Amino acid sequence: MRILNASGCLDALAAPDVARQLDVFVTKTVTPLPREGSAPPRIAETAQWMLNAIGLANPGRERFLADHLPRLRELGVPLWVSVGGFCAEDYAETCSGLSDLEAIELNLSCPNVDEAADSAAEIVAACRRATELPLYAKLSAAHPDVAEVARAVAAAGADGLSLVNTLRGLALDGRLRPILARGSGGLSGPALKPIALHAVNVCHEATGLPIVGMGGVQSGRDALEFAACGASAVALGTVLFADPGAPARVRAELEEACIDAGVASPEDARSSAKSPETVRKVPA
Amino acid sequence: MQSSSSPSRHRVAGSERLGAYTLLRLERGGVEPGVPGQFFMLEAPGRLLPRPFSLCLALPGELAFLVDPVGPGTQALAELRAGDEIGVLGPLGRGYRLDVERPLLVGGGIGIAPLPWLSEALDAPPTVIGFRSEHHAEAAVLLPHAEVVIDPVFVTERIEPGLDVLACGPEPMLHAVAALCPTAQLAWEAPMACGYGACYGCVVEIDGHLERLCLEGPVLDAARVHSNVEALA
Numbered sequence: 001m002r003i004l005n006a007s008g009c010l011d012a013l014a015a016p017d018v019a020r021q022l023d024v025f026v027t028k029t030v031t032p033l034p035r036e037g038s039a040p041p042r043i044a045e046t047a048q049w050m051l052n053a054i055g056l057a058n059p060g061r062e063r064f065l066a067d068h069l070p071r072l073r074e075l076g077v078p079l080w081v082s083v084g085g086f087c088a089e090d091y092a093e094t095c096s097g098l099s100d101l102e103a104i105e106l107n108l109s110c111p112n113v114d115e116a117a118d119s120a121a122e123i124v125a126a127c128r129r130a131t132e133l134p135l136y137a138k139l140s141a142a143h144p145d146v147a148e149v150a151r152a153v154a155a156a157g158a159d160g161l162s163l164v165n166t167l168r169g170l171a172l173d174g175r176l177r178p179i180l181a182r183g184s185g186g187l188s189g190p191a192l193k194p195i196a197l198h199a200v201n202v203c204h205e206a207t208g209l210p211i212v213g214m215g216g217v218q219s220g221r222d223a224l225e226f227a228a229c230g231a232s233a234v235a236l237g238t239v240l241f242a243d244p245g246a247p248a249r250v251r252a253e254l255e256e257a258c259i260d261a262g263v264a265s266p267e268d269a270r271s272s273a274k275s276p277e278t279v280r281k282v283p284a
Numbered sequence: 285m286q287s288s289s290s291p292s293r294h295r296v297a298g299s300e301r302l303g304a305y306t307l308l309r310l311e312r313g314g315v316e317p318g319v320p321g322q323f324f325m326l327e328a329p330g331r332l333l334p335r336p337f338s339l340c341l342a343l344p345g346e347l348a349f350l351v352d353p354v355g356p357g358t359q360a361l362a363e364l365r366a367g368d369e370i371g372v373l374g375p376l377g378r379g380y381r382l383d384v385e386r387p388l389l390v391g392g393g394i395g396i397a398p399l400p401w402l403s404e405a406l407d408a409p410p411t412v413i414g415f416r417s418e419h420h421a422e423a424a425v426l427l428p429h430a431e432v433v434i435d436p437v438f439v440t441e442r443i444e445p446g447l448d449v450l451a452c453g454p455e456p457m458l459h460a461v462a463a464l465c466p467t468a469q470l471a472w473e474a475p476m477a478c479g480y481g482a483c484y485g486c487v488v489e490i491d492g493h494l495e496r497l498c499l500e501g502p503v504l505d506a507a508r509v510h511s512n513v514e515a516l517a
Contacts, residue, residue: 014499042487043333
């Protein structure tokens with residue numbers, strides 16, 4: 001089971017030795033124009049979750065391609081570029097300028113910017129026409145039926161799914177004002193895990209596409225649970241902030257978690273979380 | 285910089301109340317103290333994310349941190365007892381440049397935290413520190429030779445021109461110091477999830493752009509930070 005970072009949760013140029021522990025490095029989302037991102041404060045946390053409102057801070061497409069991407073290639077880690085934008089054309093234009101990557105992840109679900117006017121499927125279709133690189137659609141579990149969105153992006157040409165992005169949340173300070181300058185932020189951490197597991201489970205059933213599972217992965221056992229729901233890879237986000245050694249640790253723990261769960265490998269655990277065929281009837 | 289492996293585990297050697305603050309002493313293990321002004325991420329028991337602390341004292345075999353219990357994470361750290369164990373990552377960031385001719389150390393409140401270790405590195409230069417109350421000022425025992433002022437007297441009233449100021453304290457104090465001493469080195473503070481550039485949470489306006497304090501700082505030349513940081517927030 002491959003271990004990736006969740007987009008935006010690691011700067012591989014600032015911490016190359018953390019990136020080298022990963023099977024794939026996923027870049028922070030690149031938008032057509034540079035973005036300073038949200039004003040501080042940008043983060044808040046409790047024991048179970050973290051909120052962030054970074055606001056897609058990034059150098060913009062031009063500088064990313066000219067300056068950042070060549071330096072990322074020197075790391076020797078397979079790369080995915082996360083692409084963002086505000087309409088289908090934004091995404092497609094960036095995709096058409098990318099080559100020699102393992103895949104592109106389309107960030108269709110950033111909770112900290114206004115949503116793109118076009119639907120997820122329209123964006124994926126536009127990108128499909130713009131590139132032959134594998135396209136992973138990163139979706140949010142905020143949609144009432146994430147499996148329906150997964151089916152739509154699969155029909156539009158997505159090669160895989162990244163599940164899930166953070167969920168919009170709000171945290172207040174002692175004087176009942178939002179802690180984050182932006183007000184709301186994206187919720188991540190252990191509180192997100194059951195929501196993410198469910199999304200992976202139903203989207204795997206709905207599409208059969210390869211899935212990168214993410215949301216609250218802290219341990220090898222967590223990663224194995226994502227495999228059991230149908231994920232073929234797992235991405236680490238919030239856990240990297242407290243533990244830059246998390247990729248190597250989770251990989252080591254995963255072996256032990258397989259033994260404890262009585263499975264030969266994460267692949268062997270695949271789909272064991274599907275609902276039983278017979279549902280016990282509730283007595284009248 | 286130790287930031288690519290998991291945090292190392294350290295036992296609490298002891299914990300002492302100093303007025304409103306707590307001096308938390310950890311067994312050093314194999315961790316280097318770094319340069320004064322650099323910081324460490326300390327695991328906050330029961331919380332998801334660690335908290336940043338500049339090193340206060342590099343004692344023999346120990347690392348000591350000054351904790352102001354202002355929220356649930358810092359309270360949990362202040363409540364640790366000898367024998368408890370926490371994760372530690374660091375030293376991180378950029379500390380003070382020590383190639384100064386006429387150093388004056390200036391600290392305010394919990395901002396005195398990096399000064400004892402800095403004072404040791406610079407052979408106990410002149411120091412002025414300010415507190416909001418007599419109770420808070422009990423932490424001045426960490427800097428026995430320092431001049432201590434208490435609100436309503438401000439440290440900025442005690443800064444003579446022509447000195448190389450190295451300061452740490454609340455933002456209004458740092459802006460006031462910057463206005464008096466454009467060449468000062470100032471240690472800033474920001475909420476931080478990771479301490480090694482991954483989370484982009486700790487940005488402040490540096491050289492006119494939002495930059496990560498954990499990588500650029502926490503110690504910055506005064507001219508790099510402008511006084512409109514509050515306006516942004």
